[in-house]
Amino acid sequence: MWLMQAFTLILFFQGSEARKNVLFIVADDLRPEIAAMHDNEAYRQMHDKMYTPHLDAFTERSAVFKKAYVQQAICGPSRASFMTGRRPDTTKVYNLDDYFRNVSGDFTTIPQYFKQQGYRTLGMGKIFHPGSSGGGNNDRPSWSDDEQYYNSPSQRNYWYPRHNEKSWRAINESLEQEHPLGDQELTDHAKATLRRLAPKAISGEENFFMAVGFRLPHLPFIFPERYLQYYPQSDIKQPSNPYVPQNMPGYAWHYNGEIRNQYADIIDLGLSGRPNTTWPSELVLDLRRAYYASVSYVDTLFGQIMEEVDGLGLRNNTIVMFGSDHGWQLYEHTAWCKHTNFELATRTPLMFRVPGLTDQGLMSSHLVEYTDIYSTLVELAELPAVPLCPQSGPTPQACTEGTSLVSLMSNPNIPGKTRVFMQYPRNRRDVGPLMGYSMRTDRYRYTEWVTFNTTTSTPDWDLMFANELYDHSIDPDENVNRAEDEDYDTDVDLLSAQLQAGWRAALPNY
Template identity: 70%
Template sequence: MRQLTYIFLTLVICVLSCESRKNVLFIVSDDLRPEIAAMYDKGNPYQMHDKMYTPHLDAFAERSAVFRKAYVQQAICGPSRASFMTGRRPDTTHVYNLDDYFRTVGGDFTTIPQYFKQQGYRTLGMGKIFHGGSASGGNYDKVSWSDDEEFFTSPSDKKYWRKRFKMRSWAVVNKTMEEEHPLGDQEITDHAIKSLRRLAPTAKLGLENFFMAVGFRLPHLPFVFPGRFLKYYPKETMKMPSNPYAPKDMPEYAWHGNGEIRNGYADITLRGFSKEPNTKWPEYLVKNLRRAYYASVSYVDSLFGKIMAELDRLGLRDDTIVMFGSDHGYELYEHSAWCKHTNFEIATRTPLMIRAPGVTDKGVMSDHLVEYTDVYSTLVELAGLPALPTCPKDSSKVKACTEGTSLVPVMKNPNLPGKQSVFMQYPRNRGPRIGTIMGYSMRTERYRYTEWVKFNGKPDFTPNWFLLFASELYDHYVDPDENVNRAGVQAYASVKAQLSKTLHAGWRAQLPS
């Protein structure tokens, strides 16, 4: 009786004085380049497949803000996720690898779900949100979630599929196999649907809002997916990238050796491919891997569609902000490179779509330059929570702040100017004599400019701009695939000088008014 009275009084108070808050559904895929149909640009395809099958993400895009030029801050899982989940850049989180935990090496920063939890939301996660293991404290950053039971990982993914196919870079699962052992991302989807059903009653009454994070593992290697998705990608339609070669005049520091795929899967390792750039891979193998990647993307799309359908069935569409994105892009033999680990466009650019009821109902297609550090403050503003301040230069003791900017103004008015430059970075270990060299990269509307400089590690975590080892300059107006490094071309000398000045000034100088 006491509980019923509490519910009744809460409802009366809410009806009289409360504006209902929105729930948040935060969905991320892994290793997803902008390889979805909604982001295909016929005039400038950036090596994309021209017939992607992603009907659910396409439908979602119609009522979302689609940011077609969204960039992560480092093209590798752990650092990228530590960055966007805290709203801070790698030189603040101090996470540059797959092992370090931001709370240990950077500071006790308040994450996105943790902030929503502090504002009264029930927060729960499932799948790959933070990078696992030591990179999230060994417990998927326990403090971010409402209680110990509110984070779910896929048991079959760990106990069955990874063991069965760990020696192969890709594998097709038939219907019988899928029924006997659901794929990991299917288990994540099933858990998401079950969780929505559990949360819906109190959420619809306005008694408890939720922040639910769902992380798909695909299309990360190995590409293990149901065979039915191959029909959307006939073998005869598979194409080689137009640039299976390193950029002209590419500095050695820009290259990463393809270690992730060369060393991680027996079907690739046994072939003995060199780690050097311009190593030739058999055409049939490249096409098979590209086909498997595309099929994996379509599989993720189908799972995303199931979650969206359940959200609608439960009557939560108009009460829930939905974000879909990824931790970085992906190379499919462009520049003879695989995976990520670079500052190239194809590795640092990834989809970012946000559906906000009452804000994006008519759809927004944006070509503003945006960064994944912007996600935190954007979701906070859309949910009507107290805004985050911009982080001071030393924010190691500041729990909640942001090094990004809210995207809500350009979602509401796409004609507003955005950032003129966005920033990313990638480290290279050059051994005990030289130490770490950091590639600081910047993307403007027209150019990508990168400087490889000596990195001052602990305790500074700053670049030494005076120790410059190499630079890169790509002109996207004439070379969107970044095939020619023009840093040494005299005709670009003045452009390079200005870009260098802007890069050194950093992201703070680029904050929009």
Template identity: 50%
Template structure:
């Protein structure tokens, strides 16, 4: 009997040693205005790079997805989606108040799945949207106590604030608290992980650059006033339907913005000086968090864990910095749905792999599972409400093995609105060249669109109009492409998957 137990333990350790740890890093409201994204898919035009040496360094050793899209450009719906690997019409989360387990199903999340496979799972900061919409950071996901952190310096009077560094020694900013806790947790997890006894899944969620933009004053030197510019397109797209618009209420809620008399109405803008101040503060917040990510990655290396740890990095969605005269997210504009995503896999991405294939944040779940060497997760069936473990994406690992492999030819996003006392959903498809959106009546009790009731539509040609300044949906010359995109949008995401993506799991 003793020999049998030794055999079992030895085999468990062998299996554990074959698995990689996972360091899962999320930044809030991060647009891909990073050095690694410089090129045709860089957000905006004529804008400077942000100073992010650590993120760019990580990208140089990762599978870098230059055309990754979130499924809804709002914190809670986006996070509920990529943390479960399911789209908003499956999670039924479209706002900041709804918990996916209460309305969608008792879906297994990424960390919960790793926990079920024998991993120690620890979370901190903003991984889920905190509060009722995650039942306070989804306790089922974690095997260790969760650290949320304390907001020491934020208030509703100031949309941005540089804090003298000397004042931060006794009252550190929340992201410093999170980075320090991540380092301490790595030190705690390292012995069991290195011995092969217990691999880990460590999720580190940074709050910045979410409003208010609060940072150590010393970091603002990275952005001289003369280097920061207003966007080239401080106006709404020509022929844009009003239902596509957002009034920038998130920014407007701060008193210093209210004092400017900014309304957020279509084709209204903030004063140029205010725009530059906000953009400069946003950039500085990003550089501040980049330095903290550098500290966490340095500790991973110092502990000898980097050679056996998958590192994923994402922003939960993009963010408007005055483009179209608007701010924050809350739309289907490309600048909101396009966000950074990269995955570093030791031994596979060491020299860096750049992909311009269309990818989606629901692809993250199956990717991390395969990268870590854990049992694969199947593709979800049409109705997965009672299926605890599945995904609605596509593992990105084939892009590492063969960057030219047949791939999905579209990504899908959506955003809800109220219009004439009705629920409306803006369904968006992004293809290699176009972004097409139909705003349709939405049946909330069934979570289904009524494709027969189209309120309005949008069509942007990214080849000639990458910043989406002209809605061409009513151009006679675009009628054929509009019809094709409409058919593809309504057919849905399953029809865009290559056969290789549905060979494992429930299929169509």
């Protein structure tokens, strides 16, 4: 089988004289809650009746990486990371305010690199985090001109009038027609833009890199009411683990501030952000249901864009990537949102539809990282390769700290990365700035909470305040921290050494 796939790769590159366009689509806060990715054994917290027909169809002709991990589970830092191909300690973006070009370097982003290679680059919706972390202008250097970035009117007002009244809202049809939802406006603009770009793209006169960023399923969950029909209340279940992990260090917790402090319906309840705080059962079920409905709404909008691509004749010369900035927690461990190093916060879908290469579809269980996207898209588009960023000395403006996934697409039997890395900062009054460095292997998630120098963006591994070890072979929901279990002493020693050695020591041979 792998020989056939390798032959397909050769034909892909030999038979692709014309450049391919790139359609780069990201959702916000999307865990792998897609029907085609559901696995009763491996992902027990996933809803087993998701309605995502368009994304499911997309997987049939795509390379789907089921174990894809972001480098920090919060919007701004994650997007700064994968858009530059560099990790948070290089971008120095750990919050929603800092702009990588100001705090670290004038790095070349993915669309900026394509622009330098002669592509027309266009952005719309949420690609970089809005506001100061995107330079106040959605990272102007990434796009071909000032007219090439679009935010819908509803998106500029952050979804809906008086959005902070409620954490979720199902909009009836008449209200939807009166006030179109932001992601539908975004989709309509994306379709109109594709129609405008198609003639030159098909003729080869001008190729495009077009980035589309949905805001859903980010809070508040505002979606058309009709999507609730796919999720009868009787089908919605509580998570199996509404309690924090046994032996969890306090540094791993994040107090659920994003949902507790912004929406009146939650604020009025006066819920504590402490671990193991019990939330009203009806509210938990309503929020989970609203999240699922929001995912299905994004699926429909994604399907509209794919239908436009195919109808315009762009299918055979356009690479389509779909992903998100991180996952999301739906009351598992009594946690909401992201802001942790847990599995559900750091893992998210990653798919590539590549004409001539992924036509038969591929479900990969390789461990991959979002820093891999940059070099993958560059190789798929047959542009000059972007080098690995050097460990010391002068750093090119265009380099990555990830590796291309094209080899895994052509030969899924080759070994990939044995471990991938992510991190999350904390600041505690008693100890000051900390960084939780986390590493995922096929079997384990291992994390160390260490003192962090915010000036140099470096850890002091000798000042470790806590560590975590979750054994996914017997505990896929990460319910028991086994770092202090003497039966795992040898594993902890090895994993600690691998974590501290960092991502460079884990680079694969492909």
